[in-house]
Every structure is written in C-alpha cells, then in structure tokens.
Amino acid sequence: MPLNAYLNFDGNTREVALFYAEVFGLEEPVIQTFGSMPADPNYPLPPEAQDRVMHTFLNIGGSMLMFSDTFPGMPYQQGTNHFSLALVLDDENAIRDAFHKLKVGGSVMMELQEVPWSKVYGSLTDKYGISWQFSLVSEQA
Structure with a gap:
C-alpha cells in the first residue's frame, strides 16, 4: 500500500501542480475544481470556490503526489518544516x-x-x- 504526499495550498494549487509537471517533464495534470462537482442545493458553493482546485495529482517516479486548495474560509498555514x-x-x-x-x-x-x-x-x-x-x-x- 503506497503512502502518498498530499499538499494543500491557498488558491494557487493549479500554478504549483503545473510547475511541478514542467519540472519533472510530465503532461499537464487533470484538475478537478470545486465548481466542476455536481451542485448540492443544500450546500450552495460560494462563487470564490468555483475555480479552486478540489483535487489533482502527478505521478512522479512511480509515486503519486496529490494537491488541493483549501476551501474558502478554511484555515491555511504554510509550513516549511512539517514535512x-x-x-x-x-x-x-x-x-x-x-x-x-x-x-x-x-x-x-x-x-x-x-x-x-x-x-x-x-x-x-x-x-x-x-x-x-x-x-x-x-x-x-
């Protein structure tokens, strides 16, 4: 069972994933946004969440590196020594x-x-x- 790293960002995940794809010579990843998911009338999606990345991944050397943006209003703290x-x-x-x-x-x-x-x-x-x-x-x- 693989252990995959999952990186969260505050609205710039698309930029990060495209940069890493370029660094490692990979094709552009398929990017799912919060707005691309089926709407739930019980939980309307705020406009600022529409284009945020809900999920994407890159296969780098046989390992999956996954990414997403935080949902608007969720806490986010960039850390450089946590992993x-x-x-x-x-x-x-x-x-x-x-x-x-x-x-x-x-x-x-x-x-x-x-x-x-x-x-x-x-x-x-x-x-x-x-x-x-x-x-x-x-x-x-």
Missing part, C-alpha cells in the same frame, strides 16, 4: 535537473554533493515553501 518530499532516483541527470529547476526562486540548504549514504545528495526549499531532499540510489544502499 519534506524525498526524490530518490537511480538517474543522476534527472536528480540534477529537478534540483536546478526547483531551486529557482527557492533557497538551497545543501547543494548537491557526495555524502556517506549517496554519491549525490542535496536539499532545498522551493519557491512554494516545500522542502525537498534529493538522493541518488547507490548500489551499496
């Missing part, structure tokens, strides 16, 4: 490419370098406040 996403691949070029694309507008905590557990490891926080770790799978691991 990180770890990209662990056996393709050094793919790691380097993603790292360099994600660091634009973000902040690098550790440039890609050799560490005891990986020939290539690094970490950064992207321009959306998401913390990332990158690690090249070694034959010794």
